[in-house]
Amino acid sequence: MSEPLAPGGAESVNADAWQAYAAHHLRRGTVLAEVERIDWGFPGAGPDVAFLGELRGRRVLDLGCGTARHAAHLVRVYGAEVDAVDSAAGQLERARARYGSLPGLRLVHADAVGHLRASEPYDVIYSVNAVPYVDPRRLLPALATALKPGGTLCFSVLHTNSRGDGPTPDLAPRPETLTFAGGGEAGVRMWVLTPEHWERLLTDHGLRLEDVETVTAPDPANRASYRVLRARRPARISARPRTARPPVAHAALGVGAILHGPRGLLLGRHRRGTWELPGGTVEPGETLEETVVRELREETGLRADPADVRLLGTSLDRVEGVVRVTVGAVVGSWRGEPADQPGESVGDWRWYPLDRLPPSLFVCSAQSLTAWRPDLPIDHAPAHFTPYAHPGPAAGRPLTAPPPTA
DSSP states (O other): OOOOOOHHHHHHHHHHHHHHHHHHHHHHTOOOOOOSSOOSSSTTOSOOGGGGOOOTTOEEEEETOTTOHHHHHHHHHHOOEEEEEESOHHHHHHHHHHHTTOTTEEEEEOOHHHHHHHSOOEEEEEESSOGGGSOHHHHHHHHHHHEEEEEEEEEEEEEEOTTOOOOOSSSOOEEEEEEOTTSOEEEEEEOOOOHHHHHHHHHHTTOEEEEEEEEEOSSTTOOOEEEEEEEEOOSSBOEEOSOSSOOOGGGOEEEEEEOEETTEEEEEEETTSOEEOSEEEOOTTOOHHHHHHHHHHHHHOOBOOGGGEEEEEEEEEEETTEEEEEEEEEEOOOBSOOOOOTTOSEEEEEEEOGGGOOSSEEHHHHHHHHHHOTTSOBOOOOOEEEESSOSOOBTTBOOOSOOOOO
16 A cells, blocks of 8 residues: 655645656647537536636636647637646647647646736636646635636536545545556546535635536446536625634633735634634733734734834624624734744735735634725624724824725
């Protein structure tokens, strides 16, 4: 029995396998026929292009495009503007030889997650059988924020292999075989999960599953099957609690620190799945400004001074009979670079543009952000906000809040 691989090791194995696959076909000079539709696992199988929604003039991403046949088809027939991305240089070499001069098609050699984090948001993202080769815990947060609000995500995943082996019960990659036409094969590692498991993962990252289609092999002797999932990013940013349990009664006063600069707004991911501001509970003897500075240092490693903290006001809500008080604060200046800190429950710190905030914000962070910027499209549990003063300069640095209306 082969030893299990860490997720990062599994992705490395997959990258090598797909490069070997591309090199095999480059040596053979394989020329594939043009497609007349998207083939979700088998030729002519699965939902038609209407599954993706409106495409003309839309910004579309083909993730794991291979030879980019599907992307070229959507450009030519449906007038989409398509970025076709693949991590295997050999696959992009094949695609460029065939479609390199096609207007409306951009071929990109990049890691999927790296491209999603760096690109402008898309109206539609689709992926034909490529999603199971990337750790979903790394991929889905990037997919969620690479979609425009209201955008559509469609992707196919292996459900049973040719032997009839069904989905894996846990979130771990398993060995599968990538077979080369004309002979040869390579071992890969794939995340083969149930549709219910995929739905939970999508929901955890703020995406709503709308439909699941089953695709089976035309040959009854081939027991392989796929599932094609369509999800949507809600038009407004969602907030949710970390847990259904109420807050601890003696720790119900907390702060949320808003750091916004040229790179965007700083948010981290809690181990329970919510995205949130740096912050935490007030300790005895601290001022609120001191709490902001301490929590910022403990969670991110960033340094700030209490004089550079501007308190916005208090948000009060009630959770299972416990009154929760959150004080939102803007940090006007800071030193250092955010980094994960040992023993902290929040990490993966990133800067997000205000028009690309991730779904599944923690409720208290969402409340603080809407107190700071009421124009942000964030939905959260209702809270009563009492401002300390109109948002204004913090330590000589202007806030980016809208001016008060008359």
